Amino acid sequence: xxxxxxxxxxxxxxxxxxxxxxxxxxxxxxxxxxxxxxxxxxxxxxxxxxxxxxxxxxxxxxxxxxxxxxxxxxxxxxxxxxxxxxxxxxxxxxxxxxxxxxxxxxxxxxxxxxxxxxxxxxxxxxxxxxxxxxxxxxxxxxxxxxxxxxxxxxxxxxxxxxxxxxxxxxxxxxxxxxxxxxxxxxxxxxxxxxxxxxxxxxxxxxxxxxxxxxxxxxxxxxxxxxxxxxxxxxxxxxxxxxxxxxxxxxxxxxxxxxxxxxxxxxxxxxxxxxxxxxxxxxxxxxxxxxxxxxxxxxxxxxxxxxxxxxxxxxxxxxxxxxxxxxxxxxxxxxxxx
Amino acid sequence: xxxxxxxxxxxxxxxxxxxxxxxxxxxxxxxxxxxxxxxxxxxxxxxxxxxxxxxxxxxxxxxxxxxxxxxxxxxxxxxxxxxxxxxxxxxxxxxxxxxxxxxxxxxxxxxxxxxxxxxxxxxxxxxxxxxxxxxxxxxxxxxxxxxxxxxxxxxxxxxxxxxxxxxxxxxxxxxxxxxxxxxxxxxxxxxxxxxxxxxxxxxxxxxxxxxxxxxxxxxxxxxxxxxxxxxxxxxxxxxxxxxxxxxxxxxxxxxxxxxxxxxxxxxxxxxxxxxxxxxxxxxxxxxxxxxxxxxxxxxxxxxxxxxxxxxxxxxxxxxxxxxxxxxxxxxxxxxxx
Numbered sequence: 001x002x003x004x005x006x007x008x009x010x011x012x013x014x015x016x017x018x019x020x021x022x023x024x025x026x027x028x029x030x031x032x033x034x035x036x037x038x039x040x041x042x043x044x045x046x047x048x049x050x051x052x053x054x055x056x057x058x059x060x061x062x063x064x065x066x067x068x069x070x071x072x073x074x075x076x077x078x079x080x081x082x083x084x085x086x087x088x089x090x091x092x093x094x095x096x097x098x099x100x101x102x103x104x105x106x107x108x109x110x111x112x113x114x115x116x117x118x119x120x121x122x123x124x125x126x127x128x129x130x131x132x133x134x135x136x137x138x139x140x141x142x143x144x145x146x147x148x149x150x151x152x153x154x155x156x157x158x159x160x161x162x163x164x165x166x167x168x169x170x171x172x173x174x175x176x177x178x179x180x181x182x183x184x185x186x187x188x189x190x191x192x193x194x195x196x197x198x199x200x201x202x203x204x205x206x207x208x209x210x211x212x213x214x215x216x217x218x219x220x221x222x223x224x225x226x227x228x229x230x231x232x233x234x235x236x237x238x239x240x241x242x243x244x245x246x247x248x249x250x251x252x253x254x255x256x257x258x259x260x261x262x263x264x265x266x267x268x269x270x271x272x273x274x275x276x277x278x279x280x281x282x283x284x285x286x287x288x289x290x291x292x293x294x295x296x297x298x299x300x301x302x303x304x305x306x307x308x309x310x311x312x313x314x315x316x317x318x319x320x321x322x323x324x325x326x327x328x329x330x331x332x333x334x335x336x337x
Numbered sequence: 338x339x340x341x342x343x344x345x346x347x348x349x350x351x352x353x354x355x356x357x358x359x360x361x362x363x364x365x366x367x368x369x370x371x372x373x374x375x376x377x378x379x380x381x382x383x384x385x386x387x388x389x390x391x392x393x394x395x396x397x398x399x400x401x402x403x404x405x406x407x408x409x410x411x412x413x414x415x416x417x418x419x420x421x422x423x424x425x426x427x428x429x430x431x432x433x434x435x436x437x438x439x440x441x442x443x444x445x446x447x448x449x450x451x452x453x454x455x456x457x458x459x460x461x462x463x464x465x466x467x468x469x470x471x472x473x474x475x476x477x478x479x480x481x482x483x484x485x486x487x488x489x490x491x492x493x494x495x496x497x498x499x500x501x502x503x504x505x506x507x508x509x510x511x512x513x514x515x516x517x518x519x520x521x522x523x524x525x526x527x528x529x530x531x532x533x534x535x536x537x538x539x540x541x542x543x544x545x546x547x548x549x550x551x552x553x554x555x556x557x558x559x560x561x562x563x564x565x566x567x568x569x570x571x572x573x574x575x576x577x578x579x580x581x582x583x584x585x586x587x588x589x590x591x592x593x594x595x596x597x598x599x600x601x602x603x604x605x606x607x608x609x610x611x612x613x614x615x616x617x618x619x620x621x622x623x624x625x626x627x628x629x630x631x632x633x634x635x636x637x638x639x640x641x642x643x644x645x646x647x648x649x650x651x652x653x654x655x656x657x658x659x660x661x662x663x664x665x666x667x668x669x670x671x672x673x674x
Contacts, residue, residue, distance in 0.1 A: 093565040093566060093567045094567055094590065094591050094592065097567075097570070097590065097592055097593075098592065099590075099591050099592025099593075099614055101592075101614060102591035102592055102613060102614055104567075157614075157616065228430040229430060230430045230431055230434075230441075233434070253431065253434065253436075254431050254436050254439035255431065255434055255435065255436025255438075255439055255623070256434075256436075257618070260611060264607070264608045264611050267607075268607050270601070270604075270605050270607060270617070271601045273620075274597060274601050274619065274620045275620055275621070276439060276620065277436055277438060277439055277494075277618070277619065277620035277621065277623070278618075278620075279494065279616060279617065279618030279619075280607070280616065280617055280618070281594070281614070281615075281616025281617070281618070282611065282614070282616075283610075283611045283612055283613065283614035283615075284612070284614065286592070286614070
């Protein structure tokens with residue numbers, strides 16, 4: 001089979017790779033129907049995180065089960081399935097608390113931008129659709145594999161709920177999904193911070209009540225204008241850079257919460273946050289916890305996170321899928337084997 | 338009138354001070370019935386925080402209203418009242434969110450270990466009892482001025498609720514009140530970390546289900562034994578030192594929460610907490626938010642936080658009240674003018 005392999009910063013290749021197989025009785029093999037490139041893949045593509053050797057890449061997928069190990073009971077060959085970007089057993093004490101990203105027997109995949117993938121802990125990871133989904137739903141189902149669950153996690157971690165004011169820092173796919181999550185969770189005011197036309201448009205379709213193009217102190221001032229002068233109850237930090245984190249600190253009100261899902265590349269002034277009674281919580285999303293509910297919303301066409309994909313290419317053009325996101329020509333690239 | 342003045346580390350004196358007066362129409366003057374020494378007063382007493390000049394000290398009190406400004410409507414002369422360690426207006430946008438410690442017009446007092454004190458923003462700060470309380474209730478009412486609200490704040494900030502497992506780091510008055518708060522809020526398992534007999538006894542009276550005397554890695558191992566091997570859902574950090582903060586980080590489960598109320602004197606490994614999905618929240622307690630509910634519980638004799646006082650002295654012996662706490666001969670000293 002073929003799949004993507006990152007060789008060095010800026011160098012992702014479509015290459016022949018070994019076919020995955022059932023190695024453990026709890027495994028499944030999934031034939032990928034769609035995969036995609038993640039903002040977090042770009043940390044390596046841009047040389048910010050190291051690439052010590054050629055490595056299969058990608059962690060988002062949906063597809064059809066081709067084989068299952070003897071112990072797998074919840075999905076069967078032929079099922080259409082989606083799984084989160086980390087596998088989980090869904091039975092350990094940590095999963096039973098809903099913290100699947102930190103599952104005691106969880107981990108990452110060996111590269112999902114590929115024709116086929118091995119999914120360990122299939123029962124604790126995959127969620128099947130009741131029937132083969134309509135083709136136009138594929139992007140939204142695929143979005144559940146990471147960005148929509150991650151945006152949802154930011155909102156849940158920050159305590160978003162009815163009546164809250166929410167500001168979202170970051171207008172990438174995760175930030176846009178965080179807007180959608182905040183709206184779904186009943187927030188009253190949902191402010192997307194974005195200065196790109198195409199992204200502003202998606203934020204508005206997702207239900208953002210306000211768009212703020214300004215950043216830094218000007219952005220903070222605009223947020224305060226919309227929040228009785230005090231800042232937002234909940235800020236969803238969906239970037240991870242120092243600038244984005246400090247933007248979040250500036251936009252949140254005293255006593256409010258910051259939901260963190262941007263991979264951390266900067267400090268947080270924790271003592272200052274203490275005196276301001278600002279909470280911080282977040283990390284990798286507990287996909288398996290959120291998937292059943294979000295998949296139901298997608299299949300009922302109540303949410304359409306697939307809108308974040310504005311480029312679709314064959315898997316063989318994976319290099320261009322990366323380049324388009326790196327150069328910000330695309331919000332998020334979907335690839336099909 | 339007389340009151341306490343800190344002159345230098347280890348040097349707190351009972352001195353004549355100017356009588357407080359109504360300076361603003363929103364002020365009240367309260368004749369102190371009881372005041373006390375706070376663990377946070379010891380930071381200066383021990384020379385860890387600076388004492389640039391002789392300063393009136395103390396921020397916990399209950400007493401009888403002696404005078405009110407023209408704008409005060411919710412309390413009247415003769416009322417028995419308690420207020421939090423920070424005053425607040427209870428009307429600004431931040432207070433309306435329940436974050437009274439960060440009130441836009443709030444602040445601290447000019448020394449409450451005194452015969453009389455000026456309470457700014459009386460309407461937004463003081464809560465009156467329906468009648469003169471029984472004398473044996475005074476310590477518990479006084480405890481609401483800081484330690485009980487602070488323990489409660491730790492628990493609320495960490496999301497303590499029914500069914501949760503809770504570990505409390507710190508067996509000072511705040512830590513003990515945090516135990517009481519966790520029990521009241523419905524936690525299933527409440528673990529007090531304490532190696533002092535007298536404090537263990539109070540923790541048990543407050544409803545702790547387990548006492549752990551070990552610290553460091555041994556303490557973490559004991560917590561895990563009680564929590565399916567994963568750590569506590571909520572850890573209440575009631576000290577503030579580096580050791581205590583790292584103890585909290587070690588005792589919390591992945592995906593759990595640390596409630597912070599110890600005045601910060603150490604770092605927190607925020608990136609590590611991110612990958613573990615551990616939330617942190619806390620700061621100075623929102624006393625005015627919690628006071629009505631907690632006062633009701635005290636007056637109904639459902640909680641007795643006054644148990645944390647194990648030394649009572651006349652205000653004139655304030656120096657000994659400090660020394661006893663500094664030398665850990667007392668958990669907390671109550672003084673009466």
